[in-house]
Amino acid sequence: xxxxxxxxxxxxxxxxxxxxxxxxxxxxxxxxxxxxxxxxxxxxxxxxxxxxxxxxxxxxxxxxxxxxxxxxxxxxxxxxxxxxxxxxxxxxxxxxxxxxxxxxxxxxxxxxxxxxxxxxxxxxxxxxxxxxxxxxxxxxxxxxxxxxxxxxxxxxxxxxxxxxxxxxxxxxxxxxxxxxxxxxxxxxxxxxxxxxxxxxxxxxxxxxxxxxxxxxxxxxxxxxxxxxxxxxxxxxxxxxxxxxxxxxxxxxxxxxxxxxxxxxxxxxxxxxxxxxxxxxxxxxxxxxxxxxxxxxxxxxxxxxxxxxxxxxxxxxxxxxxxxxxxxxxxxxx
Ligand code: NDP
Numbered sequence: 001x002x003x004x005x006x007x008x009x010x011x012x013x014x015x016x017x018x019x020x021x022x023x024x025x026x027x028x029x030x031x032x033x034x035x036x037x038x039x040x041x042x043x044x045x046x047x048x049x050x051x052x053x054x055x056x057x058x059x060x061x062x063x064x065x066x067x068x069x070x071x072x073x074x075x076x077x078x079x080x081x082x083x084x085x086x087x088x089x090x091x092x093x094x095x096x097x098x099x100x101x102x103x104x105x106x107x108x109x110x111x112x113x114x115x116x117x118x119x120x121x122x123x124x125x126x127x128x129x130x131x132x133x134x135x136x137x138x139x140x141x142x143x144x145x146x147x148x149x150x151x152x153x154x155x156x157x158x159x160x161x162x163x164x165x166x167x168x169x170x171x172x173x174x175x176x177x178x179x180x181x182x183x184x185x186x187x188x189x190x191x192x193x194x195x196x197x198x199x200x201x202x203x204x205x206x207x208x209x210x211x212x213x214x215x216x217x218x219x220x221x222x223x224x225x226x227x228x229x230x231x232x233x234x235x236x237x238x239x240x241x242x243x244x245x246x247x248x249x250x251x252x253x254x255x256x257x258x259x260x261x262x263x264x265x266x267x268x269x270x271x272x273x274x275x276x277x278x279x280x281x282x283x284x285x286x287x288x289x290x291x292x293x294x295x296x297x298x299x300x301x302x303x304x305x306x307x308x309x310x311x312x313x314x315x316x317x318x319x320x321x322x323x324x325x326x327x328x329x330x331x332x333x
Pocket of ligand 1: 044045046128129132153154155156157158159176177178179182221222242243244245246247248274275276277319320321322323324326327328
């Protein structure tokens with residue numbers, strides 16, 4: 001068994017030399033425990049930020065889907081798939097019955113029968129990013145039919161999902177993403193009303209053109225200048241869900257401070273940051289709802305699959321650079 005240990009804090013983009021791959025001894029299973037072998041590991045933006053707040057050396061954090069290959073727990077027999085935060089490791093020993101009860105703990109979940117779909121969806125549309133989209137919409141920005149939603153980071157795991165729920169609710173949905181190919185995918189495949197390449201368009205002009213009734217809800221995945229511009233184009237009493245600020249995560253030099261308060265004050269916006277862990281005790285509600293939409297054909301997904309445990313760092317960097325459409329995952333086995 002092997003695991004990644006972070007030995008150096010990230011500066012700018014993560015590098016292979018920031019990590020060590022370490023061999024792990026696997027102890028005998030105790031009563032109630034299972035041994036799970038990793039199939040897919042998730043690479044997510046929060047890793048870039050979170051690990052720099054840890055005492056090093058530290059095991060690399062990460063969600064994964066694993067198959068039970070040995071079991072001393074009759075409820076979790078060999079062959080079942082589980083997902084949870086086991087880190088960047090090839091094998092994990094865990095007791096799925098032991099629920100740590102501190103607030104915000106996301107439990108180990110058994111992967112439901114996904115029919116023709118791959119188990120990796122438990123890291124994306126039927127996992128953490130899917131729940132971020134579901135609860136972010138339902139509990140934070142609460143769009144009503146006919147309203148206009150703008151999404152940044154729109155072609156990524158969370159953004160592409162948020163836009164589709166926006167369409168299910170009956171909203172006008174406008175996205176910003178980093179390539180023309182991504183924008184074409186959002187409009188042609190996912191039914192976004194408009195999508196723009198934020199690297200090449202004039203953001204103000206794009207908003208004026210695509211949001212004739214201005215913006216009621218803004219789902220913010222990136223932060224920075226574009227967010228201030230969007231807030232200035234919102235309707236009075238608009239709602240902003242601050243999900244992430246990826247434009248600042250890998251910046252080698254601190255980004256320029258963008259003053260967002262004038263838009264917030266003059267439009268009387270409600271701006272709320274959130275962490276999906278807030279809904280840990282409703283975790284299965286989100287997964288079930290997204291699974292129903294998937295089965296009804298109302299929700300589509302796309303995965304960027306990297307291959308091999310040795311390529312974890314390339315996958316993390318690739319996702320941070322925007323190589324992915326939809327969810328970025330690594331197929332380990
Ligand atoms: P994505 O699948 O969206 O991948 C990251 C994307 O970010 C890239 O594909 C890239 O797309 C975009 N990006 C990279 N650098 C920049 C930049 N400088 N400016 C704008 N966009 C950039 O990741 P997720 O869907 O997993 O996460 C999206 C956001 O949601 C992140 O900010 C993340 O931290 C946050 N998040 C928050 C959660 C919460 O509980 N609050 C939970 C999960 C995610 P492009 O080509 O468009 O630039």
